[in-house]
Amino acid sequence: MTSDPHTRADTSEPVHKLACTPLRFAGAQFQLYNTGALYWPAQGTLIVSDMHFGKAERIARRGGPLLPPFGDLDTLARLDATLFVTRPDRVISLGDAFDDDAAGHALPAAIRNRLHAIADATDWIWITGNHDPGAPDLPGRSLPQLHESGFTFRHIAEQGPDISGHYHPKVALAGRTLRAALLGRDHLILPAFGSYTGGLPSTHPALKTLTAPGVAYALGPKILRVPLRT
C-alpha cells in the first residue's frame, strides 16, 4: 500500500543520529537501534534484515526506471555506523540481503569490496530469503535458519518464538509512516534495513495475525512505542 508522500517520514537519512532502546523478547535482552538493527549483547550479535542490496540495479535490468544509484551506499553507511557503535562478534542477516541472487553477484566493485571487508571481519551468517535463496559470494555461512537460545532466526516468521524480517513493517503515527520493529508474544519482526524499501502497515492482516496484541517500535530520530491492537 502506498501513501501520499507528505505523510511519510523521512526514513532515508543514511545515518540517523543513532538512538536505541532496550527490548526483551522470549527471555532475552536486546537493544533495538533506530537504523533498524537489533543488537543482542549477551551473544555479541548484531541482527539486520532485508538490506536489499542491488535493488536499483535489478529494477534497471528489468527495463524499469533508472533510480538514483546511491541507495546501496546509504545502506552501507547505516550498516557501518551501527557496526561502529555495537562492535559485534557476529552478524546475522535475516535474508533478502540482496534483491536477487544476480544482484548479489553484480554489485559494483566499491560496494562489493566494502561488504566483503565487513563480512570478513566478523562471524557472518547469511540467512537466505525469498529474494536471495542462493549463497552469496561473500565471506560467512549461508543458512536457511538458525536455532539458538530457545528461538529461531529466519526470514519469514513461522513457529515462534522467532526473530524474522520479510514484511518490512511500518506504522502510522500522527499522520506519518515510520519503519518499525513489531514485538508480539511469539514473534519479533524487524524492519527493512535497506534504503530503497517500501513497507507493509502494521495493521495489515498478515502482520496483525503474527504480532497483535503487541508493541510496535517506530523508528525515527527517536524510537517510539505504539500499541498493536488486534
Add this chain to the structure above:
Amino acid sequence: MISQPLPPRAKTPLSPAISAWFAAQGWTPHPHQLDLWTVTGDALLIAPTGGGKTLAGFVPTFSALCEERHQGLHTLYVSPLRALSNDIARSLRAPVAGLGLDIRIEDRTGDTRQATRRRQRVDPPHILLTTPESLALLLSYPEAPRIFAGLKRIVVDEIHALAESKRGDQLMLGLARLRHFAPDLQVTGLSATVEDPPALAAFMGGATVVAADPGPRPDIAMLPTTHAPPWSGGGGRYAARDVMDAIAQARLVLVFLNTRAQAELFFQALWEVNDATLPIGLHHGALSREARERVEAAMASGALRGVVCTGSLDLGLDWGDVDLVIQVGAPKNIKRLVQRIGRANHRYDTPSRARIVPANRFEVLESVAALEAVQQGALDGDPRGPGPLEVVCQHILLTACAGPFDADALFSEIRSAGPYHTISRAQFDDCLEFCATGGYALRAYDRWQRLMQRGDLWQLRDPRAARVLRMNIGTIVDSEKLRVRLRTKRGAGGALGEIEESFAATLTPGDSFLIGGQVVRYEAMRDLVVEVSPDPARTPKIAVYSGTKMATSTQLSARVQALIGDRAHHGALPQDTGKWLELQARISALPERGVLLVESFWRTGRAYSCFYGFAGRNAHQTLGLLLTRRMEDLGLGPLGFTATDYALLIWSVDPVGDPEAILDPVGLRDGFAHWLGENAVMKRAFRTVAVIAGLIQRNLPGTRSSGKQATFSSDILYDTLRRHAPDHLMMRLTRQEATRGLVDFGRIEAMLADTNTVHHVQAPHVTPLAAPLLLESGRVSIRGGDGEARMLEAEAARLMAEAGLQDLEAEIMAGGGQAPAPLPAPAVSTPPPKPAKRAKPRRRTAPPAPRN
C-alpha cells in the same frame, strides 16, 4: 473582449447536403460558425458556453465525408473529459443519420474495452473520440503511423482547460507527432472565453482565431441575504435559506462551491432548510461515477430543482435547463466565474443570470471586485510559461515504445509544438540522457540503459519495458485515492466515493466525516477500500478531506487590493463592509498598490504581525513558513501563523521590529533554497515531476492486489538525490515546479518586486482587517527543531496509555511464561555503553528446516 480581424466572409465552402440538413432542422448557423468553416488552416474558435461549438467543430468533417468516402480514420476528437466523449458520440448520431452518412464514430478512453481497443488499432473508425492520455497511448504503438496516415482533421474541445495543465503540453507534443504522420492535417481548437486568444493560438502552434460575439452581458449581482456574512470562515452556511428561496423561485439552479468539503457541508445545510423538500442533488469529483451519473440524468430529465456542485460541472455538456447559477464563496478567478455563469441559460442570445454569495467579509470585497471585472469584460490568467521538460521525458520514452527514433528528427518535431517552440538542444539532450542512462554522473547503468543507441537510432534496450511505460502514461499526478464503501449486514455495500489516502490515514475507527451528503462513521480499511457505516449524527467530527485549495488569481487579488485602497470606491460596497474599512483606515491604514502594509499589535500577551501581501493562499503559506524560520533565527519565538488569500498573520513571543529586514528578497530566496529542500510540499513537487518523467512508476503489473509493497516512498528518492546529486535534472525540474502551484514562490517574488515601500503600522490593538484572520481555521503551528519529534512522542504516549498497554508490553517482554519483568526504561536517544568484549560465542549450526 478581444475581437479578431477576419478575412471577409467567403461563401461557406460546405457541402450542399449540410446546408440542406441545416435548413431542414430550421437552423441558421451562427456567424462564428460560418467564419470557422471558412478558415482553411488551423483554427481556434472562442465562444461562450452554449455557442454550438462542438457541432461547429464537426461540420467540416461531415461536409468532407458527404463529398467523398474516406478510408480509415478521418477526424480525431480530443476532450479533457472521458464522459464528454460518450455524450458527443450520442449527440452526433442525429446529424450523421440525417445526412445519410455511412460512417463509424467510436470513442476510446480508459473505459473502452480491451477487445475494442485492439480492434481500433487494426481497423480504426472514421471519427475517433478520445482523451489526451488515450491519444498518447495510441501513439506509443508501432502501428501508429499506419493508423494516422490518412487523418485529415483534429478537433480539440475545451482547449482552454487543457492549456491550463501539463495535459495540454502532452497533447501538443502528440499533435506534433500526428502532423509528422499526416502533414496536411487541419487542427481546430474549441475554447470557452479566455483572456488572451492569441496566446492560446500560439499554444496550438499557430492558428486563425475566430471569436464569437460574446452575447449579451450577464445579469450578475450579489444575492441579497437576510444576514450579513460572518467575519471569517468559508462555506456560506449563513445564506442557506436565502439560496433555498432562490432555488424555489427558479427552474433549475446550479450552486457552485469551491471545494468538495464545502459542497458537502452546504448541501447538508440546504437540506436542513428545505421545508418544501424540493429535489436537490449533489455533484462533485469525489463521488462515485454512478452517483454523478444519476444526478446528471436527473438534471437532464428535469427531475431536479437544484444541484450543489464543484468544478466537476465546469466542463462538459449542459445538463438540463439551468436558469440561475449561484456561486457560494469567493469566485477566486474571474475567468472561471464567467465560464460558470455561462452555465445558466445556454440559449446564446439571452443574458445568463448569476448571483454571488460571499462566505465572509473579505469575500464581499472579492465578490464586488469580481462583479466589476465581469461587467468590464476583464479576464484573468497567468501567462503560460514554456512547456515543462518532465513531459518531454515521458514523450521520449513513449516515442521509443512505438519504435526506434532519430534524435534530430524528434527534436525538431518537439520544437514544432507550441509549448516547446523555445526548447534548446541542450535541454532536449538532458531529457534524452535522463531517459537513456538516468543522467547520473556515476555511470551506474551502462549495462542496463533504458534507451540504447543502435546505429543512428535510439530504442528501448528491453522491449518488454514498453508495457509498464504504457501503464504509466499521463501527466495527472493525484494523491492516491481510496474508495469508500458503505458496510451493510451482508458485507460491503454501495460505493459512496473516494477520499485521499492521506486523509484516510488520519482516521481511527469511530471518526465520522461527510461524503455524498451523509455523515458516515469510519469502520475499517480492507483491501484498500475504506469501509464506513451510516452515522446518525448531524455533525461530523471531521469535515475536510481535501488538502489543496485554489488561490485567488493574481489579477483578482490586485483588484481587491485596489478596491480596498481606493476610498472613493467604497460607495460600491455594502454599507457594513464600507464601515469596516473606514474603521480600519482610522485605526491603522488601508493596503494599497505598491505599498506592503504590515501591522503589529499585541493581544493576550502575544506579538502579532499581519502582512497584507494579496498574493494568494499558497504563496502566503510559503511566505509564512519562510518568515517564521527567519524569526526563529532572530530569536523572536514564532508560535504560529494563518495564511489566507489576502494576508499572512504570524504570532510570536517577541514582536517583529523591522518587517522590511525579514522580507528582504535575497534572504528569502536563500531560505527558500535551503529550507524548502526539506519541506513536504517540495517532496510533493518532486513526486509529480518524477512520476511524469518516468522515474517513479505508479502502476506496475499486479501490485495493487499483491498486498506487499513493491514500490517505496518517493521521499526516499528525493532525499537521496538531494544528498548525492542536487543538480540532477529531476531536482532542477522540482525547483521549477515549486515556483508555481502549491508552493507558488513565483508570486512571493512578484509581490516583493511590486512593493515600493513597506508601511509598518504599530496598532494599539487588533485591527479591523486583521480581526477576521484571528478567527480563521487552518493555523500552522511552528515546530521547533525537535518539535515534530515531540509531537510524535506525545501521540505515541497517548496511544499507549489509552490502550492500557504498559502492562501488556511488560508481559510480552518477560517472555513466555516468565514472571513479568519491570517496565523497561523509556526510549533513550543515546546508545548505551558497549558491553565488555567477550569471547566469540560457540558456533552452532541450525538443522535445515523446510522453508516456504
